Amino acid sequence: MKSAAYSYGDELLSELNISISQGSFYFLTGPSGSGKTTFLKMCYGSLVPTSGALTIFGKESSDLTRDEMAYLRRKIGVVHQDCQFLDHLNVNDNIALPIMVSGQNSLSDNVNLKELLNWVGLSHRSKALPPELSGGERQRAALARAIIMSPDVILADEPTGNIDWEMSQRLIRLLIELNHMGKTIVIATHDLNLIRFTKASVQARVLRISNKRVQLAGSDL
Amino acid sequence: MSGIRKVFLSDRYVNQIVPKNGFTTLLTFFTSASMAFLIVFSVALSSAADRLAQNWSDSLKNSATLRVSAPSIDLEAQTEAALSVLSTTRGIASFRVLKPEEQQALLEPWFGPKVPIKNLPMPRLISIEEDENGYDRVGLRLRLAAEVPAAVLDDHTRWREPLIKAADRIWFLGWFSIGLIVLIVVAMMTLVTRAALSSNKKIIEVLRLVGATDQYIASAFVRKLANQAFFGSLLGSSLASLTLFLLPSESDQAAILTGLRLEGMEWIWLGIVPLSFSFLTFLTTRISSLSILRTLT
Numbered sequence: 001m002k003s004a005a006y007s008y009g010d011e012l013l014s015e016l017n018i019s020i021s022q023g024s025f026y027f028l029t030g031p032s033g034s035g036k037t038t039f040l041k042m043c044y045g046s047l048v049p050t051s052g053a054l055t056i057f058g059k060e061s062s063d064l065t066r067d068e069m070a071y072l073r074r075k076i077g078v079v080h081q082d083c084q085f086l087d088h089l090n091v092n093d094n095i096a097l098p099i100m101v102s103g104q105n106s107l108s109d110n111v112n113l114k115e116l117l118n119w120v121g122l123s124h125r126s127k128a129l130p131p132e133l134s135g136g137e138r139q140r141a142a143l144a145r146a147i148i149m150s151p152d153v154i155l156a157d158e159p160t161g162n163i164d165w166e167m168s169q170r171l172i173r174l175l176i177e178l179n180h181m182g183k184t185i186v187i188a189t190h191d192l193n194l195i196r197f198t199k200a201s202v203q204a205r206v207l208r209i210s211n212k213r214v215q216l217a218g219s220d221l
Numbered sequence: 222m223s224g225i226r227k228v229f230l231s232d233r234y235v236n237q238i239v240p241k242n243g244f245t246t247l248l249t250f251f252t253s254a255s256m257a258f259l260i261v262f263s264v265a266l267s268s269a270a271d272r273l274a275q276n277w278s279d280s281l282k283n284s285a286t287l288r289v290s291a292p293s294i295d296l297e298a299q300t301e302a303a304l305s306v307l308s309t310t311r312g313i314a315s316f317r318v319l320k321p322e323e324q325q326a327l328l329e330p331w332f333g334p335k336v337p338i339k340n341l342p343m344p345r346l347i348s349i350e351e352d353e354n355g356y357d358r359v360g361l362r363l364r365l366a367a368e369v370p371a372a373v374l375d376d377h378t379r380w381r382e383p384l385i386k387a388a389d390r391i392w393f394l395g396w397f398s399i400g401l402i403v404l405i406v407v408a409m410m411t412l413v414t415r416a417a418l419s420s421n422k423k424i425i426e427v428l429r430l431v432g433a434t435d436q437y438i439a440s441a442f443v444r445k446l447a448n449q450a451f452f453g454s455l456l457g458s459s460l461a462s463l464t465l466f467l468l469p470s471e472s473d474q475a476a477i478l479t480g481l482r483l484e485g486m487e488w489i490w491l492g493i494v495p496l497s498f499s500f501l502t503f504l505t506t507r508i509s510s511l512s513i514l515r516t517l518t
Contacts, residue, residue, distance in 0.1 A: 066515070067434050067436075070435075073430070074432035084430060085427065089238075097428075100238075
């Protein structure tokens with residue numbers, strides 16, 4: 001991002017100058033309404049900066065067509081706090097959704113869905129509908145969906161907001177494991193315990209949104 | 222065509238993305254069924270009018286009647302003179318004087334079966350059939366005026382033309398109705414598409430999140446609605462043909478009402494209507510959904 005800003009009428013974020021390198025692990029913190037979700041939405045191309053420049057995988061986001069943006073989004077896995085599932089599809093189909101929309105008809109050619117379900121601990125819930133899942137199960141299913149296309153970057157917006165501490169630890173361990181595989185991870189959270197827990201296992205940097213700007217936080221966290 | 226192939230033959234998962242129980246799919250089904258029913262009826266009406274116009278035209282266009290009205294003392298002589306004129310007129314294939322019982326049959330609808338025709342001062346009627354080249358009507362009229370002043374030539378034009386005009390108008394109205402129905406279907410499907418996309422915003426949001434293009438999202442909705450339109454219109458056109466089949470058979474008394482049916486190649490409409498409905502729905506929903514998706518951020 002170079003002098004990027006976003007405004008919903010009133011400016012929410014301004015003078016964003018940051019570069020996120022491949023394989024890094026970032027936390028994004030800040031009070032509610034500070035613009036964490038807006039920042040992430042810009043990162044996966046759902047929002048385009050109202051001023052300044054944002055480059056995603058070497059391409060200027062404002063120059064991308066709608067189709068190009070959709071193709072680019074397939075390289076970015078997103079985990080939302082509210083998970084965003086299609087409630088009429090079972091867990092299996094929801095996780096496979098990125099493969100379905102990419103036009104690849106056969107799941108087995110791309111990824112072993114069973115292995116992925118095993119990895120997130122949901123193999124016994126594959127036929128369940130999203131409303132039947134617990135908060136932790138939903139977050140793990142969302143993570144499985146985010147990584148099924150083997151994206152380079154995983155963005156998580158308050159992924160532990162609706163789950164207990166034990167489940168939060170389990171989820172963060174999965175994200176750390178992905179980071180060890182070379183994936184870039186950006187997690188928006190205001191849970192300082194989670195950040196401290198993560199920093200014990202991985203070299204994670206913390207970005208803090210304050211006064212509309214993003215700053216690298218010190219080691220006091 | 223590649224767009225259609227993509228929509229109807231691409232991965233089977235796309236069928237599952239839009240839920241089945243939406244009111245928009247039900248609305249599409251019933252709209253298509255009703256409109257297909259009306260289209261088949263309009264086609265039948267137009268075809269009946271066309272056939273009727275053709276029949277009237279064919280049955281009257283090569284014939285004429287020569288009416289000889291004279292006092293009984295001159296009637297025979299005038300009739301002979303008229304026959305003589307006709308026999309020397311080019312373009313006339315045949316002619317004959319109508320028998321008294323034939324004339325009585327012509328009067329029966331108005332005066333009943335027991336008309337004392339022999340006691341009435343009836344004119345002589347001569348039926349004329351022209352050959353393929355036809356005869357010179359103006360010339361014949363002038364000759365008759367000069368040689369048989371009691372004869373009047375009636376070539377049925379004044380009867381035939383208004384009837385054909387009326388049948389043509391019914392034919393036009395039938396096709397005009399089909400045009401209106403098509404416009405209504407387009408308007409209806411545009412509204413249905415808008416409603417379907419609005420009521421499924423969450424689905425669109427999720428699909429975009431996982432990298433779906435607008436074409437893919439549109440395909441999911443188009444496929445669902447076009448399928449419903451096909452099955453709805455199939456039901457509608459089948460019910461319409463059943464109704465046409467059950468209508469009373471043709472009679473001379475009310476040909477336009479009882480001739481309301483499909484004949485021969487016209488049955489092909491039963492296949493054309495559902496396929497056209499699917500195609501029309503495909504085009505309308507695809508164009509409108511892509512345009513709506515462009516405005517949804």
